[in-house]
Amino acid sequence: MTESLVRNDELRNDAQPNDALASEGQPNDALVIDGVALGSRLIMGTGGAPSLAGLGAALTASGTELTTVAMRRYAVDGAGSADTNLFALLLENNIKVLPNTAGCFTAREAVMTAELAREALETDWVKLEVIADEHTLLPDALELVEATEQLVHRGFKVFAYTNDDPVLALRLEQLGVAAVMPLGAPIGTGLGILNPHNIELIVARAGIPVVLDAGIGTASDAALAMELGCDAVLLATAVTRAQNPVLMAQAFKHAVIGGRLAAQGGRIPKRQHALASSAMEGRPDV
Amino acid sequence: MARTVQDFSTIGTPSSDVTGADAASADVAVIGGGIVGLGIAWEAQRAGRTVTVIDPAPASGATFAAAGMLAPVSELHYQEEALLELTLASAARWPEFMASLPAEVETGFNTSPTLVLGADPADRKALADLRDVQLRHGLDVVPLTIREARAAEPMVGPHISCAYRVEADHQVDPRAMAGALRTQLLRSAVEQGRTEPEQTLVPQTAAGLLHAEAGNTHSAVTGVQLADGTEIHAREVIVANGLGAPQLAGLPEGLVLPVRAVHGDILRLRVPAHLRPLTTATIRGLVRGLPVYIVPRGDGTVVIGASSREDGSAGVSAGGVHQLLRDAQVLMPAVAELELLEMTARARPGTPDNAPLLGRVAGLDGRDIAGLIIATGFFRHGVLLMPIAALVARQLLGNITDLAWQPFRPDRFSPTLKPADSIGQHSDPTDNQHSKENP
Numbered sequence: 001m002t003e004s005l006v007r008n009d010e011l012r013n014d015a016q017p018n019d020a021l022a023s024e025g026q027p028n029d030a031l032v033i034d035g036v037a038l039g040s041r042l043i044m045g046t047g048g049a050p051s052l053a054g055l056g057a058a059l060t061a062s063g064t065e066l067t068t069v070a071m072r073r074y075a076v077d078g079a080g081s082a083d084t085n086l087f088a089l090l091l092e093n094n095i096k097v098l099p100n101t102a103g104c105f106t107a108r109e110a111v112m113t114a115e116l117a118r119e120a121l122e123t124d125w126v127k128l129e130v131i132a133d134e135h136t137l138l139p140d141a142l143e144l145v146e147a148t149e150q151l152v153h154r155g156f157k158v159f160a161y162t163n164d165d166p167v168l169a170l171r172l173e174q175l176g177v178a179a180v181m182p183l184g185a186p187i188g189t190g191l192g193i194l195n196p197h198n199i200e201l202i203v204a205r206a207g208i209p210v211v212l213d214a215g216i217g218t219a220s221d222a223a224l225a226m227e228l229g230c231d232a233v234l235l236a237t238a239v240t241r242a243q244n245p246v247l248m249a250q251a252f253k254h255a256v257i258g259g260r261l262a263a264q265g266g267r268i269p270k271r272q273h274a275l276a277s278s279a280m281e282g283r284p285d286v
Numbered sequence: 287m288a289r290t291v292q293d294f295s296t297i298g299t300p301s302s303d304v305t306g307a308d309a310a311s312a313d314v315a316v317i318g319g320g321i322v323g324l325g326i327a328w329e330a331q332r333a334g335r336t337v338t339v340i341d342p343a344p345a346s347g348a349t350f351a352a353a354g355m356l357a358p359v360s361e362l363h364y365q366e367e368a369l370l371e372l373t374l375a376s377a378a379r380w381p382e383f384m385a386s387l388p389a390e391v392e393t394g395f396n397t398s399p400t401l402v403l404g405a406d407p408a409d410r411k412a413l414a415d416l417r418d419v420q421l422r423h424g425l426d427v428v429p430l431t432i433r434e435a436r437a438a439e440p441m442v443g444p445h446i447s448c449a450y451r452v453e454a455d456h457q458v459d460p461r462a463m464a465g466a467l468r469t470q471l472l473r474s475a476v477e478q479g480r481t482e483p484e485q486t487l488v489p490q491t492a493a494g495l496l497h498a499e500a501g502n503t504h505s506a507v508t509g510v511q512l513a514d515g516t517e518i519h520a521r522e523v524i525v526a527n528g529l530g531a532p533q534l535a536g537l538p539e540g541l542v543l544p545v546r547a548v549h550g551d552i553l554r555l556r557v558p559a560h561l562r563p564l565t566t567a568t569i570r571g572l573v574r575g576l577p578v579y580i581v582p583r584g585d586g587t588v589v590i591g592a593s594s595r596e597d598g599s600a601g602v603s604a605g606g607v608h609q610l611l612r613d614a615q616v617l618m619p620a621v622a623e624l625e626l627l628e629m630t631a632r633a634r635p636g637t638p639d640n641a642p643l644l645g646r647v648a649g650l651d652g653r654d655i656a657g658l659i660i661a662t663g664f665f666r667h668g669v670l671l672m673p674i675a676a677l678v679a680r681q682l683l684g685n686i687t688d689l690a691w692q693p694f695r696p697d698r699f700s701p702t703l704k705p706a707d708s709i710g711q712h713s714d715p716t717d718n719q720h721s722k723e724n725p
Contacts, residue, residue, distance in 0.1 A: 050363055052546070053638035075598025083544030083638045083699050086596070103605075188575065241575075243364045243415065 029260070031232050033209050034125065034157045034178050036096070038065045041226070042256045043098065043211060045236025046086060047073070048188075050245070056082065056089050058239050062249035067095045068127050068234065070102040071113050076120035087121070098159065100127035105140070107147035114151055126151065127159040127181070137187040139163050145171065152176040161213055164194070166201040173208050180206060181234060184225065185215025188237045192221040196228055203229035219248075219255035226259025227267070312338040312485070314683065315510045315520035317492040317534070318527030319344030321352070321460055321672050322661055324467040325383070326524055329676035330683060331474050332386055338518055339471065340488045340510060345464035347528055348668055351552050351632035353581045353589040354394065354463070356380055356670050357455035359425045360402050360570050362416070368693060369641045370423060373667060375690075376674035377454065383673040391466040394459025394584060398567055401439060402427070402450040405573040405616050410447040413572055417450065427452055439565050443619045446571075457568055457581055460669050490514060494535025495523060495658070503539045504649040507657035511535070522683055526661040526675075528635040528668075531643075538647050538655055540702035545643070545663050547633035549599065551606035552591035555624035564588055564620060573613035580614055580621070587627065590614045602631040637663040642671060643696035644678055646687075652706030659683070660696035 030037035044064040049055035059067060067090055074086050082089040090097055099117035104110040107130060114126040130147050132140035139162050151158050157178040162168055164182045172180050182202050185191035192215060193199060203210050209232065212225035216235040225233045233256055242248035314330045316323045319341030327337040355361070358373035384395050404410040420427045428451045435449030436442045442449075468487060475486040491513040499505035509519040525531050532543045557564045565588070569580040581589040593606035607629055614621045637643060643663035646654035659682050661675050678691055697703040 050365060051638065051640045052636070054365055056638075072597060074596050077598060080546065081542070081544065083542060084546040243419075245365070 031209065033159075038096075038232075039063075040065045040253070040256075041232040041260060042222070042252055043068065043232055043234040044095075044239065044249075045100075045234065046070075046240070047102070047236045048240035050240070052083070052086065052089065054245055055086075055240065056093065058245040058249040059090075059095060060093055061246045061253070062239065063253045065095060066098050068098040068100045068236075071099050071117045071120075072101075072103040076117075097121055097123065098125055098127050099123065100129055100161075101147075102129045102131075104130055105132070105143070106130070107143045107150065110143070110147040111150050111154070114156055115154075118156070124155055125157045125159065125178070127161060128177075129161045139183070141165070141168055144168075145175065148172055148175045148177060159211065164198040164202070166198055166205060169202040169210075170205055173206060177208065179209040179211050179231075181211040181213035183214040184212050184221065187214045189215055190217030190238060191215050192217050193224055193228070196224065199225070199228045199230065216252075219251040222252050223255040223259035223262070226256055227262050229263055232256075310517060311509070311519040312336045313520065314338070314522045314524060315340060315518050316524045316526055317341075317510060318525070318530070318662075319464075319468075319487070320347055320349040320526065320528060321345065321464055321467075321669050322528075322664055322675050323524065323526035324464055324471070325672040325676040326526060326661060326679040327471055328386070328467050329680045331471060331478075333680055333683070335683065336475070336478055336480060336485075337471065338486060338488055338520065340490060340492045340512065340518065341527070342489055342491045344468060344487065344489075345461065348632050348634050348664075349460050349464050351550060351592075351630045352460040352669050353552065353579060353591050354458045354460040354669050355400070355455065355568060355570075355579065355581060356457055357400055357452070357568070357570070358670065359420060359427060359452045360400055360455050361666070361670075362420055362423070362425070363640070364416075364419065366640060367423065369639075369667075372641070372674060372691065372694065373670055376671045377456075379673035379677060380456070380458070383676070387466055387470060391470070393463045393466050394457070395463070396458075396584075397456045398582075400452045400455035401430075401435060401442075401565075401567040401569050402452060403435065403442065403446045403569060403571040403617050404448040405446055405571060405613075407447055409572040409575065412575070413448055413450065425452075426454060439567055439569070441561070441564050441618050441620050442569070443615075443617060446617065451567075455568065455570075458669060459583060463669075488512070488518065490516070492527065492534060495525075495537065497536060498657075503536055504651075504655060507536075507655065520657075522657050522659060524659045524661055524679060528662055528664075529633055531635075531660070531662040538649065538658070538703070540650070540700055541647055541697060542700045543643055543660070543662065543696065544638055544699050545635040546596070546637075547598070548636040548665065549595045549597070549603075549631055549633050550592040551595075551603050551610065551629065551631045552589060552593075553607065553610055553626065554587055554589055554628040554630070555621070555626050556587050557624055559586075561620055561623060562586055564618065564624070569617055571613065571617040573616045576609065576613055578610055578613040578617070580618060588624070590621070600631060600633065602629045606631075634665050634668075635663050636665045638699065640665055641694055642667070642675070643694070643698075644675055644691065645695045646682055647695075647697045647700075648703045648705040650703070652704055654705070662696070 031041050040063045042064050044067045082092040101110040101113040110130045130143040159179045160172045160177045161181045169180045184193035210230050211232045212230040213234040216238045222233045239245050239248045313335035314337045316327045316339045319339045327339045331337045358377045404413045417427045430449040492510050493513045494511045495507050496509040497505045507523045649655045
């Protein structure tokens with residue numbers, strides 16, 4: 001593990017009030033992955049976008065600084081402008097590209113796709129997706145571990161898309177991934193976070209950034225992910241297939257900020273009995 | 287949207303100073319012989335102009351692949367309401383356009399309805415939500431029970447979640463239509479005294495535009511230079527060669543034509559005699575969030591399409607074919623019994639806002655450059671939008687500008703080119719989306 005990775009448990013455990021967080025800029029709360037500071041904790045995907053201009057508007061509205069692109073679905077073509085080329089569009093909006101291996105079913109395919117991405121995009125970051133089958137699109141744990149080992153060995157900074165399995169998440173961290181990305185629910189389902197307890201457990205034990213990836217349906221799902229202690233949220237479908245992607249992107253921008261603040265603000269315990277917000281003690285006896 | 291039509295006086299009565307006998311000239315030169323280029327050429331010829339269509343392989347691109355659905359209602363997408371106005375206008379114009387062709391010409395045009403099906407409960411919800419928007423725009427989308435849908439089309443499988451009937455969505459056979467238009471162009475040319483087919487259909491590649499002042503790309507366009515150096519002189523040049531448009535030499539400096547290749551895989555299958563008709567209506571489905579359609583043809587074949595890929599691969603995608611057959615079988619299980627005749631992949635010319643680049647181009651002084659009309663970037667809607675593109679081009683040839691279509695101007699992505707007449711211009715045709723000059 002590289003030292004540049006911020007241990008997020010310091011933010012998680014001592015809920016220090018941070019005035020800077022109150023502002024939207026959050027200057028002291030950057031997400032740092034592989035030494036790169038990201039001002040936004042919302043990572044976007046591009047799949048399902050209705051139009052290139054619509055995608056650009058949604059990404060801008062989301063405030064994202066990192067966006068993942070399926071290398072199997074978009075040809076990397078140096079030609080073209082932001083009007084014709086997705087990669088030029090991201091560049092123009094100062095959004096860093098996180099290539100992903102979506103559509104790969106074997107470790108071999110994933111490794112080759114990652115190599116292709118590294119060559120074409122000159123980045124050693126890769127979001128590793130190794131899918132078991134097209135019905136669930138769930139990660140294949142064995143192929144994922146195999147591909148992770150190979151990619152880390154080849155010098156990639158691996159963002160591992162994984163099941164919401166605390167044991168597997170820890171194994172991936174031990175293998176040297178830069179971030180673990182457990183799913184909230186299967187890709188594209190919009191079912192939200194089906195096992196919040198497992199996400200909490202993954203976060204509690206992780207020494208690297210945890211990014212909730214997949215299954216997000218609406219803003220409250222993203223806020224919950226942040227409240228559970230995740231360092232960032234990645235989503236695509238919830239914005240790109242929304243009726244108004246720009247509005248939804250804004251909603252997620254605020255939800256992620258809100259969830260992050262709530263996680264650090266320190267929530268009250270849940271009680272069975274009511275407790276008046278103005279306590280009885282100390283009231284003048286009239 | 288404001289609709290102002292200026293000066294109908296010149297329509298249909300061009301003052302041709304180009305003689306019909308001159309092989310290398312015409313009133314109108316059209317670069318690109320796809321469905322849009324051919325349609326514009328026919329419309330111009332009908333208005334009395336001589337035309338030359340330049341294409342080394344006419345109707346071999348997106349037109350060759352297209353299923354030919356004329357479906358403004360079921361193809362409505364969120365955030366594309368402005369485009370809807372154009373697609374509805376074009377759909378309304380199809381019968382009139384067909385009436386311009388001799389009745390015996392085979393084009394596959396028919397007005398059978400479209401049946402929209404959803405596969406799973408989420409598809410049902412997605413189609414119901416879309417119907418709310420369709421109804422808000424006054425479109426007619428009739429919900430059917432699944433029993434009613436299957437009574438109308440018994441080959442529809444039992445495992446669907448919802449069904450709608452759209453009476454207004456029709457179809458045409460783009461290959462037959464393109465063939466019919468080429469035949470008509472040649473026939474009418476003979477009546478104009480242009481007896482050589484090469485005067486009308488030039489099987490060569492256009493290299494660039496000719497200008498009144500050599501080296502000044504903002505001067506009037508006066509013709510087309512072919513790849514072999516030959517010049518074809520014309521009073522007006524129409525650029526309708528899809529993805530090839532930005533590569534033409536001599537386009538006005540500063541003009542950005544942002545078209546990108548969005549490939550699609552599409553299948554043609556023969557229905558065995560014992561299964562005919564597989565369907566009489568066009569079937570459009572949403573299967574676990576993915577669109578698929580089955581379009582019946584009069585000759586007992588069906589067209590199943592279409593994937594949408596930006597992977598840059600021009601060949602047929604095995605994954606794309608698999609997805610189409612898998613999803614089509616959910617809607618109609620008997621698809622598995624069909625004979626697979628053809629798998630085709632072609633590129634659609636996609637634009638940033640999914641709307642076409644249609645109209646004249648502003649010069650640096652803000653006035654439209656004479657002699658040049660752009661008609662490209664029709665993306666998924668080339669066949670549907672052909673008649674309106676032809677009408678817009680005919681009006682522009684007659685110096686008529688319909689302000690309703692100004693949002694589709696081809697210079698809307700060109701920051702340095704601003705039309706002087708600003709009414710309704712440079713607004714993005716799709717709401718809430720942003721083009722570069724209109725953030």
